[in-house]
Amino acid sequence: MVKRRDFLGAAGGGLAASVLGAGAARAAGARGAGPSASLFLPADDLDGAQVDRLPLSWNQERIRILCARLRQDGIKGVLLTDRWNIIYFTGLWHSTTERLFHVFFSTEDPRPIWFYPGLDRDLVTSWWYEDGEMYFDWHHGEGAFPHRGKVQMGAQVDLWAWVMKRLKKRGWAGKSLAVDRELTPSSQQAVVAELGGEMTSAAGRCMDMRMRKTPQEQALWRRAYNYFNRVHAYARDMLLEHGTDLTDYDIAAAATRWGTDLIMADLKRDGRPHSSVGFSLRIACRTGAGTAYPHPNQFHHNRVARGQALQIAGGIRIGGCGGELYRAFLIHPWTDHMKKVWTISRDCTRIQREESVAGVTCSMVAYRIHKYQVDNGMADYIYHRPAHGEGSEGHQPPYLALGDHTMLEEGMAFSVEPGLYDPENGFGINWSDDYFIRAKGPARQMSRLPWSEDWCLIKL
Missing domain, CATH: 3.40.350.10 (Creatinase/prolidase N-terminal domain)
Structure with a gap:
């Protein structure tokens, strides 16, 4: 096993600076290689755009x-x-x-x-x-x-x-x-x-x-998430391989560098204005007690440990199109209470997708999620609404909130954050993705990351 000091000694170069050489890293990135990538959800009918920005x-x-x-x-x-x-x-x-x-x-x-x-x-x-x-x-x-x-x-x-x-x-x-x-x-x-x-x-x-996002925006959104899937897979593979040799900071820093190199290799740019615009990439990771707060104010530089919650999060945009992608992990051994909170929160991501149908109000979707949380004994752990609208600036209207009675319409995009937090026991569970409202049926998930136990409940 590679020691933490060996990994850190070259972490500035992302994956190329840790276990693999630079050439192997780029090849792996180009193929989307790694064990985590094999767990991606099947592709749907929305292809990623071929352009770097809207014309x-x-x-x-x-x-x-x-x-x-x-x-x-x-x-x-x-x-x-x-x-x-x-x-x-x-x-x-x-x-x-x-x-x-x-x-x-x-x-x-x-x-x-x-x-x-x-x-x-x-x-x-x-x-x-x-x-x-x-x-x-x-x-x-x-x-x-x-x-x-x-x-x-x-x-x-x-x-x-x-x-x-x-x-x-x-x-x-x-x-x-x-x-x-x-x-x-x-x-x-x-x-x-x-x-x-x-x-x-x-x-x-x-x-x-x-x-209300146009088809062109949605295609560029999907392109951003196609990269985001691979960045998350890289971070998860790193966690599985190096485990307690890492800090949450190590994971975030290396994934940020690796993801940036991955995307920059594809963007057409000459260093002059109007190329590679609207690009942003931020990867975050927090483990342990830091996961127990929706908006923590402490810096995250904590050793990965067994028996803790861990979140890999962040946002990627290309040409201003894209959004959030978070997954909530439990590291074995976890308690029955941790597993229950994780399961209820995860179930709410599914409820949000199924209930987010054109013609339903934002408040109704929020009501059904919060009602499920309360009915399953989670009231003490609820801190916020399930989702916000997503745009180039980040948060934008409308909001999946009990007081927002906006009707859902095709093209609207939302985060996916039915989080639950237990500061007393030092852990929290929160997710995100982008769900797009479609003309018919449940919302479209932008990422190909699963919400499953196979992805999120891990043993180091």
């Missing part, structure tokens, strides 16, 4: 649909201010800080008018760009543009009012406009002062579209 034509179609719906509301133009709305409706992946970054569309002829900081000028103008206004930075000094040789301590510019002035200059005063959020009174005052009327909220229209 610009997809984003342009989404903004056309939004604008058509806003025209029905009498809206002539819409200002997008939310990062995730901007990405969804324009395809421009970008980071946000305190800096103002907005885009405006006419609903009659949806072409972007950008309002952006100088540090993003190359990203903006090399993407879908026809018109725009740039300020230097937050806080912008009037007339100051050092990159143009204009270095001066100008008066601080109110950038929200600046956007309104620029819209007025383009002839948008006196027209019915919307913005993708509820404006504060002071923000509305600036709108009225420059444009002569308030902006209504289009937040609901934007979220309604983002909540």
Whole structure:
């Protein structure tokens, strides 16, 4: 058996830096090799996408649909201010800080008018760009543009009012406009002062579209989960092979590196903007008492031990599509109580899939899961709702919660988290995956990982 110190000595290289050499690791990854992969669920009828991101034509179609719906509301133009709305409706992946970054569309002829900081000028103008206004930075000094040789301590510019002035200059005063959020009174005052009327909220229209994933999104989602399956299999194989020689940190760090190398080998990229966008990979692992808390605040660097619970978790996205994947393990010997809590929680993942049918409310699915938990003596171990909606930003509406009466519709995506936690006995059980609502029948599971005892109840 490889000793823990030997594994750690090269853990920075993932699997290639532990038991196998680099070439063997890549070959194993390419084949999806390893004993755990043999336990994957059978493939279904959704193939993974061949692209690394949704094409610009997809984003342009989404903004056309939004604008058509806003025209029905009498809206002539819409200002997008939310990062995730901007990405969804324009395809421009970008980071946000305190800096103002907005885009405006006419609903009659949806072409972007950008309002952006100088540090993003190359990203903006090399993407879908026809018109725009740039300020230097937050806080912008009037007339100051050092990159143009204009270095001066100008008066601080109110950038929200600046956007309104620029819209007025383009002839948008006196027209019915919307913005993708509820404006504060002071923000509305600036709108009225420059444009002569308030902006209504289009937040609901934007979220309604983002909540319902298109077939193209679902195919890219599946591609992300195809990789995720293999990363989980790698982590489980490591656990089975090296067992108590490892810490939970070792598993998370090595799986993160291995998964990143696996996916990066396939993404088309040249180091320049607009390639390998929307990619994220985070693998986590916690064992022992750390599993007993839904959102623990302690760092996880604990030795794997027999008789404990262990969770392998994380999230993977490609082009912004993807989500969570957690599995809850018990390491032999476990108590009857641990096995019961594990079983009830696992059964709830099945209930969620079967009950998540188009036309049923979120609250009804949550009710049936919580009722099953309570009826089986688990009330003391319930800490949260069974699931949240899943989007590029992570959590998004709707929620499988007792107070959310949204009707389930085709294309909605949810996490799978009917967790149960017992801090007194130092363990907890929680899962996740993505379930997609289909036109008919139970939800589609995005991963191919089983929920079975064969996968999750292990002996080291």
